[in-house]
Amino acid sequence: MIKLNNRLNEISKLVNVNDKVYDIGCDHGLLDINLAKNKIYVHAVDNKEGPLNSAKENIKREKVSDLIKLDLSDGFEKYEKENCIIVSGIGGLTIINMFKKNLNNLKYIDKLIISPNNFQIEVREFFIKHGFIIENEILVKDKNIIYEIEVFTKGKKKYTKKDIYFGPINLKNKNKLFKEYYDSKLKSKKIIVKLMSNKYFFRKRKLNKEIVMITKEL
Numbered sequence: 001m002i003k004l005n006n007r008l009n010e011i012s013k014l015v016n017v018n019d020k021v022y023d024i025g026c027d028h029g030l031l032d033i034n035l036a037k038n039k040i041y042v043h044a045v046d047n048k049e050g051p052l053n054s055a056k057e058n059i060k061r062e063k064v065s066d067l068i069k070l071d072l073s074d075g076f077e078k079y080e081k082e083n084c085i086i087v088s089g090i091g092g093l094t095i096i097n098m099f100k101k102n103l104n105n106l107k108y109i110d111k112l113i114i115s116p117n118n119f120q121i122e123v124r125e126f127f128i129k130h131g132f133i134i135e136n137e138i139l140v141k142d143k144n145i146i147y148e149i150e151v152f153t154k155g156k157k158k159y160t161k162k163d164i165y166f167g168p169i170n171l172k173n174k175n176k177l178f179k180e181y182y183d184s185k186l187k188s189k190k191i192i193v194k195l196m197s198n199k200y201f202f203r204k205r206k207l208n209k210e211i212v213m214i215t216k217e218l
């Protein structure tokens with residue numbers, strides 16, 4: 001018996017029995033096992049051997065190998081025209097770049113379930129620009145962190161700046177989690193503003209070829 005965390009549990013509820021899933025960044029494979037137990041076909045991929053091996057063991061133990069295809073793949077490398085893409089727990093800009101390199105595949109996809117770790121606004125903008133509408137949005141709390149889950153389907157719709165910023169369905173629901181989520185975002189922005197005006201400065205430094213932001217007391 002496997003137990004999913006709140007975030008993966010919400011994601012699993014968004015998949016229909018007829019969907020053929022391509023899960024990018026499957027890690028331990030627990031979401032995929034849960035889907036397979038509900039008779040849903042999953043092509044689960046990860047770009048690292050470690051997570052793939054743990055997924056392999058879990059899938060074998062749970063006896064669902066017949067409904068899960070496991071591959072070592074960087075993003076869309078091993079994509080086989082599955083209709084439903086899941087990407088969760090990966091940074092928003094990495095997700096966008098993954099799709100940018102594979103725009104041609106968008107024609108096979110009718111549903112995207114995306115839960116980026118950050119840059120949620122940019123992710124919404126990107127998929128709307130590329131012919132998708134926001135079908136559903138869920139905020140879910142897991143171990144004290146609130147995550148956004150977006151479901152995109154094919155279509156054209158006009159969104160306001162406010163919709164893109166907060167998410168149109170999040171705005172409509174405006175539930176308790178919505179308030180908590182944006183209160184905490186506002187709080188961290190206020191802290192940054194305070195730091196900037198108060199003896200701290202930000203500068204960019206090149207470190208190991210990566211640009212990192214550092215803060216230092218003056």
Ligand SMILES: C[S@@+](CC[C@H](N)C(=O)[O-])C[C@H]1O[C@@H](n2cnc3c(N)ncnc32)[C@H](O)[C@@H]1O
Pocket residue numbers: 008024025026027028045046047048051073074075087088089090098
């Ligand atoms: C934090 S885990 C998230 C696991 C699971 N999807 C979840 O939401 O709990 C991110 C996984 O994505 C994988 N990953 C990162 N970039 C990837 C890429 N370009 N292609 C495939 N997998 C990737 C990592 O190796 C890691 O196993």
